[in-house]
Amino acid sequence: xxxxxxxxxxxxxxxxxxxxxxxxxxxxxxxxxxxxxxxxxxxxxxxxxxxxxxxxxxxxxxxxxxxxxxxxxxxxxxxxxxxxxxxxxxxxxxxxxxxxxxx
Amino acid sequence: xxxxxxxxxxxxxxxxxxxxxxxxxxxxxxxxxxxxxxxxxxxxxxxxxxxxxxxxxxxxxxxxxxxxxxxxxxxxxxxxxxxxxxxxxxxxxxxxxxxxxxxxxxxxxxxxxxxxxxxxxxxxxxxxxxxxxxxxxxxxxxxxxxxxxxxxxxxxxxxxxxxxxxxxxxxxxxxxxxxxxxxxxxxxxxxxxxxxxxxxxxxxxxxxxxxxxxxxxxxxxxxxxxxxxxxxxxxxxxxxxxxxxxxxxxxxxxxxxxxxxxxxxxxxxxxxxxxxxxxxxxxxxxxxxxxxxxxxxxxxxxxxxxxxxxxxxxxxxxxxxxxxxxxxxxxxxxxxxxxxxxxxxxxxxxxxxxxxxxxxxxxxxxxxxxxxxxxxxxxxxxxxxxxxxxxxxxxxxxxxxxxxxxxxxxxxxxxxxxxxxxxxxxxxxxxxxxxxxxxxxxxxxxxxxxxxxxxxxxxxxxxxxxxxxxxxxxxxxxxxxxxxxxxxxxxxxxxxxxxxxxxxxxxxxxxxxxxxxxxxxxxxxxxxxxxxxxxxxxxxxxxxxxxxxxxxxxxxxxxxxxxxxxxxxxxxxxxxxxxxxxxxxxxxxxxxxxxxxxxxxxxxxxxxxxxxxxxxxxxxxxxxxxxxxxxxxxxxxxxxxxxxxxxxxxxxxxxxxxxxxxxxxxxxxxxxxxxxxxxxxxxxxxxxxxxxxxxxxxxxxxxxxxxxxxxxxxxxxxxxxxxxxxxxxxxxxxxxxxxxxxxxxxxxxxxxxxxxxxxxxxxxxxxxxxxxxxxxxxxxxxxxxxxxxxxxxxxx
Numbered sequence: 001x002x003x004x005x006x007x008x009x010x011x012x013x014x015x016x017x018x019x020x021x022x023x024x025x026x027x028x029x030x031x032x033x034x035x036x037x038x039x040x041x042x043x044x045x046x047x048x049x050x051x052x053x054x055x056x057x058x059x060x061x062x063x064x065x066x067x068x069x070x071x072x073x074x075x076x077x078x079x080x081x082x083x084x085x086x087x088x089x090x091x092x093x094x095x096x097x098x099x100x101x102x103x
Numbered sequence: 104x105x106x107x108x109x110x111x112x113x114x115x116x117x118x119x120x121x122x123x124x125x126x127x128x129x130x131x132x133x134x135x136x137x138x139x140x141x142x143x144x145x146x147x148x149x150x151x152x153x154x155x156x157x158x159x160x161x162x163x164x165x166x167x168x169x170x171x172x173x174x175x176x177x178x179x180x181x182x183x184x185x186x187x188x189x190x191x192x193x194x195x196x197x198x199x200x201x202x203x204x205x206x207x208x209x210x211x212x213x214x215x216x217x218x219x220x221x222x223x224x225x226x227x228x229x230x231x232x233x234x235x236x237x238x239x240x241x242x243x244x245x246x247x248x249x250x251x252x253x254x255x256x257x258x259x260x261x262x263x264x265x266x267x268x269x270x271x272x273x274x275x276x277x278x279x280x281x282x283x284x285x286x287x288x289x290x291x292x293x294x295x296x297x298x299x300x301x302x303x304x305x306x307x308x309x310x311x312x313x314x315x316x317x318x319x320x321x322x323x324x325x326x327x328x329x330x331x332x333x334x335x336x337x338x339x340x341x342x343x344x345x346x347x348x349x350x351x352x353x354x355x356x357x358x359x360x361x362x363x364x365x366x367x368x369x370x371x372x373x374x375x376x377x378x379x380x381x382x383x384x385x386x387x388x389x390x391x392x393x394x395x396x397x398x399x400x401x402x403x404x405x406x407x408x409x410x411x412x413x414x415x416x417x418x419x420x421x422x423x424x425x426x427x428x429x430x431x432x433x434x435x436x437x438x439x440x441x442x443x444x445x446x447x448x449x450x451x452x453x454x455x456x457x458x459x460x461x462x463x464x465x466x467x468x469x470x471x472x473x474x475x476x477x478x479x480x481x482x483x484x485x486x487x488x489x490x491x492x493x494x495x496x497x498x499x500x501x502x503x504x505x506x507x508x509x510x511x512x513x514x515x516x517x518x519x520x521x522x523x524x525x526x527x528x529x530x531x532x533x534x535x536x537x538x539x540x541x542x543x544x545x546x547x548x549x550x551x552x553x554x555x556x557x558x559x560x561x562x563x564x565x566x567x568x569x570x571x572x573x574x575x576x577x578x579x580x581x582x583x584x585x586x587x588x589x590x591x592x593x594x595x596x597x598x599x600x601x602x603x604x605x606x607x608x609x610x611x612x613x614x615x616x617x618x619x620x621x622x623x624x625x626x627x628x629x630x631x632x633x634x635x636x637x638x639x640x641x642x643x644x645x646x647x648x649x650x651x652x653x654x655x656x657x658x659x660x661x662x663x664x665x666x667x668x669x670x671x672x673x674x675x676x677x678x679x680x681x682x683x684x685x686x687x688x689x690x691x692x693x694x695x696x697x698x699x700x701x702x703x704x705x706x707x708x709x710x711x712x713x714x715x716x717x718x719x720x721x722x723x724x725x726x727x728x729x730x731x732x733x734x735x736x737x738x739x740x741x742x743x744x745x746x747x748x749x750x751x752x753x754x755x756x757x758x759x760x761x762x763x764x765x766x767x768x769x770x771x772x773x774x775x776x777x778x779x780x781x782x783x784x785x786x787x788x789x790x791x792x793x794x795x796x797x798x799x800x801x802x803x804x805x806x807x808x809x810x811x812x813x814x815x816x817x818x819x820x821x822x823x824x825x826x827x828x829x830x831x832x833x834x835x836x837x838x839x840x841x842x843x844x845x846x847x848x849x850x851x852x853x854x855x856x857x858x859x860x861x862x863x864x865x866x867x868x869x870x871x872x873x874x875x876x877x878x879x880x881x882x883x884x885x886x887x888x889x890x891x892x893x894x895x896x897x898x899x
């Protein structure tokens with residue numbers, strides 16, 4: 001259950017509309033916006049996969065100029081990977097070693 | 104009221120973000136510090152060439168649990184990108200190589216063996232090759248991702264122990280033209296200034312670079328500067344493809360692939376025609392050249408530009424380029440208070456990449472947009488240590504450590520003396536450059552090759568041609584890496600290496616900045632640092648070759664503790680003995696100093712006292728660059744002391760328009776260009792194992808202009824075959840106003856046999872830099888079917 005700290009650069013001319021859009025996402029907390037349109041955000045998700053997807057969705061919102069990550073806490077994901085409880089789903093293991101196909 | 108553990112962490116995340124923009128939040132700092140990070144450790148991001156400084160948080164069990172940007176870093180000011188944030192998952196990935204693997208024949212399965220056996224086999228094979236077929240039957244192919252200590256040590260072993268200059272690395276594929284451009288224009292490799300010029304500039308000229316995806320943290324600075332100064336700061340983006348970077352540009356110059364030289368010459372034409380040049384700067388610091396030995400005057404240069412009036416160039420360039428646009432761009436460039444240019448592979452990976460670099464530098468020299476705040480001609484680097492390790496540490500076949508040329512006997516002797524080996528030991532001729540090296544693998548003239556931290560079996564152009572050579576049973580291949588790759592598939596011996604933060608060493612990023620990353624995490628299984636592997640390998644070779652010089656090569660490092668003492672001894676030898684008095688003087692950047700510095704040291708930094716100030720922000724400026732001061736020949740404020748220009752002048756070059764090596768024709772009517780996407784790093788051996796990144800871009804796509812899509816009857820996500828004279832691949836289509844009409848743009852990260860675009864790309868190369876022309880070749884496309892469910896693929 002990772003937690004990320006972000007500075008999200010907003011287009012000041014439509015800042016309020018963007019913040020309204022953000023409010024639709026329960027995983028985001030906005031802690032303030034400075035005069036240049038930099039929003040301090042914390043994103044708290046069930047998985048880092050979800051966080052990655054969410055940051056992607058946020059960047060599609062009109063008025064989001066960039067999304068800078070400043071802090072990332074992996075929480076219990078590391079232990080889960082190490083214990084084998086969480087296996088990256090795109091891993092195929094090392095068992096399938098085959099000679100290369102050089103077409 | 105007490106806070107939960109997750110609230111503590113969230114407070115920490117919020118406070119960290121807020122601190123970067125100077126915002127105060129109503130939290131008590133003590134509360135935020137309660138998260139379970141036992142210690143934070145500064146290091147450098149492992150991925151692109153920006154050199155972002157990070158802090159890795161380790162818990163009480165020694166596990167990496169958190170990451171944050173280093174707020175005091177002058178490269179990233181604490182900001183990172185998601186790709187960088189995710190690299191802790193690489194450390195812990197179950198696919199990590201953890202034991203040496205060996206097979207005598209490449210059609211056999213691998214078997215795990217001990218380090219003792221593995222090193223002995225590697226030593227015997229290289230020694231046998233040298234004894235039976237001569238020194239040049241051995242080769243090393245490294246990476247811009249190796250630590251400087253690793254590149255330096257491997258090249259030392261190859262040159263001093265095995266007596267071959269067959270030392271290459273993948274920066275040949277991405278940065279060699281930039282090296283050639285800097286040397287021929289400024290007399291010295293690597294940028295004059297720093298990223299700090301971004302915030303001081305009034306005009307930014309971005310050409311052949313999609314920095315929004317390839318260098319997102321630098322792009323953030325560019326974007327922020329533009330947004331904060333919308334009217335004052337102008338951004339020009341020149342690229343045949345409309346990319347994420349183009350979105351912030353005031354002007355997007357979309358030209359036909361391979362016509363960039365005409366466009367740049369036309370900008371120079373306008374600058375002279377409208378008297379926008381800096382007469383005094385040119386008179387004081389520049390000369391005009393047609394060839395290396397042919398000096399010409401400004402009149403001859405002006406005459407050469409008559410073929411590139413804006414009207415003529417607009418016709419050559421096509422796309423949306425007009426004469427008016429060229430003039431406007433030239434005026435913005437020349438008249439601004441400070442213009443900084445950024446470029447990357449779009450300029451370097453060209454048949455005439457060095458010339459393209461020269462023509463950008465020409466604009467800066469003509470207008471005096473150099474050596475002052477906000478002005479610079481800056482080639483971005485793709486890899487984290489292409490500059491520090493390979494360009495500075497001697498990681499290419501023609502250069503020795505400290506920017507020394509192999510062909511110069513005096514410089515070879517300096518290196519031999521520093522290493523305590525007999526003069527004449529280093530071979531006088533450069534070794535084989537990358538394409539030539541793999542041609543020699545194809546012909547089995549190279550019998551034993553060590554490939555470190557890179558995957559040429561995927562990253563070389565026309566890759567199938569070279570994979571056939573690598574598959575030969577009479578070519579012995581050692582690969583050292585952290586994961587299985589397309590290259591380990593073709594290897595006899597696979598050695599598991601320690602990853603970033605699992606060993607100590609230095610990366611030198613694009614802006615001449617060297618930064619130390621310490622060992623703070625235990626590597627899995629039997630994975631070991633490359634410096635230990637190379638040292639032990641060389642010591643074993645000494646026995647087989649019965650040659651005391653071989654042992655002498657690694658004697659200063661033998662037996663030292665492998666994680667800190669050994670790399671430090673190597674760094675000390677390199678910096679103290681090999682950079683002394685050179686333009687990349689790093690003597691002040693000792694481990695002691697680098698540990699103290701939040702963001703490392705920019706060379707030249709001859710003394711520790713100077714290095715502790717951060718080093719040289721801008722080269723060649725007296726009072727700023729200590730070498731400019733100490734080597735000053737006159738009263739002028741700038742001293743261009745670069746080793747490649749005996750006249751100590753900047754050279755403005757006459758360079759004609761030159762298209763691609765392979766232009767479209769009736770049979771192959773389309774241009775093919777290739778590049779990266781934000782989520783993936785090179786061949787995806789690392790980022791492909793991070794599900795979040797892989798899901799975002801699970802396979803390659805080909806971007807097709809809507810007009811071409813209509814012409815070929817292609818709809819979004821249709822499967823499209825891309826074929827060239829060399830091979831063909833099939834991948835889904837993205838129909839978008841990205842590439843210019845007549846050009847398709849394919850992502851190159853995909854390992855899948857059906858989608859590996861380098862099977863199609865041409866292996867022609869720049870005759871000067873030997874860098875391949877990845878960015879342009881001719882192809883044809885056709886719709887194969889409607890959308891298909893595809894599976895991502897990673898070699899395991």
